[in-house]
Amino acid sequence: MPNPQPPRAVFAMDPVHLPLLFPPPLMARLTRASDLDPTLVVRDFADPAVAGALADAEVLITGWGCPPLDADVLAAAPRLRTVLHAAGSIRSLVGDAVWERGITVSSAVTGNALPVAEYTLAMILLTGKDTFAHRERFRAEHRYPSHAETAGTGNVGRRVGVIGASRVGRRLLELLRPFDFSVLLHDPYVTASEAAALGAELVGLEELLGRSDIVSLHAPDIPETYRMLDASRLALIRDGGVLINTSRGALVDPDALEGELVSGRLHAVLDVTEPEPLPAGSPLYRLPNVFLTPHIAGSLGNELERLGLIVVEELERVAQGVGLGHEVRFADLVRVA
Numbered sequence: 001m002p003n004p005q006p007p008r009a010v011f012a013m014d015p016v017h018l019p020l021l022f023p024p025p026l027m028a029r030l031t032r033a034s035d036l037d038p039t040l041v042v043r044d045f046a047d048p049a050v051a052g053a054l055a056d057a058e059v060l061i062t063g064w065g066c067p068p069l070d071a072d073v074l075a076a077a078p079r080l081r082t083v084l085h086a087a088g089s090i091r092s093l094v095g096d097a098v099w100e101r102g103i104t105v106s107s108a109v110t111g112n113a114l115p116v117a118e119y120t121l122a123m124i125l126l127t128g129k130d131t132f133a134h135r136e137r138f139r140a141e142h143r144y145p146s147h148a149e150t151a152g153t154g155n156v157g158r159r160v161g162v163i164g165a166s167r168v169g170r171r172l173l174e175l176l177r178p179f180d181f182s183v184l185l186h187d188p189y190v191t192a193s194e195a196a197a198l199g200a201e202l203v204g205l206e207e208l209l210g211r212s213d214i215v216s217l218h219a220p221d222i223p224e225t226y227r228m229l230d231a232s233r234l235a236l237i238r239d240g241g242v243l244i245n246t247s248r249g250a251l252v253d254p255d256a257l258e259g260e261l262v263s264g265r266l267h268a269v270l271d272v273t274e275p276e277p278l279p280a281g282s283p284l285y286r287l288p289n290v291f292l293t294p295h296i297a298g299s300l301g302n303e304l305e306r307l308g309l310i311v312v313e314e315l316e317r318v319a320q321g322v323g324l325g326h327e328v329r330f331a332d333l334v335r336v337a
Helices: 015-021 024-033 048-056 071-075 096-100 109-128 131-141 167-176 192-197 205-211 254-263 301-320 330-334
Strands: 008-012 035-042 059-062 082-085 104-107 159-163 182-186 214-217 242-245 267-270 290-292
Touching (some): 008 048, 035 048, 071 096, 082 301, 104 301, 109 242, 109 267, 159 205, 167 182, 182 205
Parallel strands (some): 059 082, 082 104, 159 214, 214 242
């Protein structure tokens, strides 16, 4: 049953993101579904000017730039019952106090997964064609490659290893289906039959690294995955293999990776690194076998509207008194970012 009164909602994020997340049509839907002041955006929960709005808030619409929701914040928001996050991971946002009070949490991580998977597919196709090396050679020598220089180029039968059947990983597996790739998957929470349904062969991590031409990381950044690709595991990737990381830099030992890349044995496409960004003196900026991008795989520009739409639809569900469509549960945190 719909609630007799629309829920009181408050924005909490860096206001610079608001126009792209909620352009006028989406903002209009938000204000129809809730009691919301679209001009009020909280950046500091301790600001006395927002105390009244926070005390009345039943729904917080959060995003990048929102401070952590700790016990002090919840004490100032006694009516809060739902957090709708217009971004991806909620791990650094939601503290234990949120779960202990039974507040429901939703994330737009599904929407954010789409551009990451699309970016990754593009990079798989480009690296399979050895695009970046050919571009550098063409730029320097102004000639077309010889047959010998293209002998190992192409995407027919290329072996792609996907680490993590996360939302991004699953979307990537879907996008890979039309191509002539051989796809391997490693994920400890997936069965062989589930992997087959996703279009992949389930294998152990070491086997995936040893058999893949291109390895793409899509595991969550949790204690169990910290430095999961250490020196010994990076050494398993074949000579000339490609590592694509759009997940988090912490999943890879940065010193070991730098050593492999400086030697020229491996190639890499890195949208994330550790630290982030890399220091100005890092050799990875200059290496021809490394393609660095500044954390752009996730939602940017007009892609943010997709995240806003997810939040709008969630708020409409709250107003109608029905369950959330993208709820994150405490039990999920052992295997999601």
